[in-house]
Amino acid sequence: MSRPLEGLLVADFSRVLAGPLAAATLADLGAEVVKVERPGTGDDTRHWGPPWTEGPGGRSSSYFECANRSKKSVELDLADPADRAMAVELASRCDVLIENFRAGSLDRHGLGYAAVAARNPGVVYASITGFGSKQGAELPGYDFLVQAVGGLMSITGAPGEPTKAGVALVDVLTSKDAVVAILAALRARDAPEAGGRGQHVEVNLLSSLLGSLANQASAYLATGEPPGPMGNRHPSIAPYETLRARDGQVALCCGNDRQFARLADVLGIPAAARDPRFATNADRVAHRDALVAVLEDALGADTVDAWVERLTAAGLPAGKVGTLADAFELATRLGLEPTVEVGKGRTPQVRSPLTLSATPLTVYAAPPRLGEHNDDLRTLLSTPRHDPPPGPRPQDHQEDPR
Incomplete structure (x- = not known):
């Protein structure tokens, strides 16, 4: 056609x-x-x-x-x-x-x-x-x-x-x-x-x-407060950022409480999901620094590649922070013919x-x-x-x- x-x-x-x-x-x-x-x-x-x-x-x-x-x-x-x-x-x-x-x-x-x-x-x-x-x-x-x-x-x-x-x-x-x-x-x-x-x-x-600007523009219009830079962090979700493992950084996204509970299980810290500081997304955003410390302590036990394999197998959005060469290689491996x-x-x-x-x-x-x-x-x-x-x-x- x-x-x-x-x-x-x-x-x-x-x-x-x-x-x-x-x-x-x-x-x-x-x-x-x-x-x-x-x-x-x-x-x-x-x-x-x-x-x-x-x-x-x-x-x-x-x-x-x-x-x-x-x-x-x-x-x-x-x-x-x-x-x-x-x-x-x-x-x-x-x-x-x-x-x-x-x-x-x-x-x-x-x-x-x-x-x-x-x-x-x-x-x-x-x-x-x-x-x-x-x-x-x-x-x-x-x-x-x-x-x-x-x-x-x-x-x-x-x-x-x-x-x-x-x-x-x-x-x-x-x-x-x-x-x-x-x-x-x-x-x-x-x-x-x-x-x-x-x-x-x-x-x-x-x-x-x-x-x-999507949620950032909407947040400004809702509050009148211009948002500022947060590096790789998300203003409304946690964890939704890069976290240190033993040999590098893992990009990790948890969009809801069920995913966070699964993350805690995979990392071997199931009690974190019951911690009142981390029970809901709003709690995790409010206590982000404490959350990151707990997660990075667990992630430090192994390499980026090992964690990405385990997290992905558990259905969690996680990946290695890569280069453009890595991106084209991944797209090729996934059959996207980039x-x-x-x-x-x-x-x-x-x-x-x-x-x-x-x-x-x-x-x-x-x-x-x-x-x-x-x-x-x-x-x-x-x-x-x-x-x-x-x-x-x-x-x-x-x-x-x-």
Whole structure:
């Protein structure tokens, strides 16, 4: 069977991570994605190295490759009339357009939402910004900056120094929000009452971060007290952290009192489950330091691997704190096939986490060289254009005052 988004054309005008990663997800799902890049330099991340990868097309940045597989790269200078005309024509034909330019930048080139939707009423036009399109429209949005001002650094790491996450987590979360919104807008476009009309989709890094803070954001809204960093501890559950064994640390999770009683049995300290300080989760949270001392005293009798084997056999969530090498090895051992080949002589890529039974994701192509598909774009734009779907023009609808 064809892939879920087979036949959709996506114009990817974005760069760096959030937008390109969203477009790459659509490519994994079968869409044809045309990545528009600056002539000569391309996406900023093409130059973000080391590390570099080597392949038939020469050296590439591993950062660029993580978010740009299965796309076609074309070089277009929006300041050049001929190139701008091709960009406008591409926008007039695509089903989805993704951009993360500063507010108003694309309007000057006839590529803002109003202009594109007037020519292409069915377009789903996705804008990704750092801080929204209102008062924050002019603020530059970088993942590290949003981690700082958005509160993530204040709850990450050990008490003391605010700490960023070890990956551009806000960009990744925002990319997933963008994909969800795009797919929802495509579904809405198919509704009979929509008449084939698309819409403007907007996501921003700050809102995606706040929406992802889950229990931490909810705790702040409930109490008015901003939470602080707790290292590997959980603010509401104990034990739910890393604990020292004889030769290293065990990651241990106990989500309820039954699990804690089972843990106490496996560790050979069944009386701990009857200790009034540890009888309920609320008790354990209140007496966390005493709890940790008791647990680590027991865990110190053996190695991490030995405890993980026993705890796992008892159905308790426990694991060794490992490296990325350990993570890929574990995923392989569990049959998850975590990597895919994207071409002979090319560095493998991480497999899409999406598994669909009827329309599996089985086609992965290498990230493109800069301008590799310039001729393909000209061929695409030279073919007869389909008439736009019927339906009211965007200007016939009153804008949401929000």
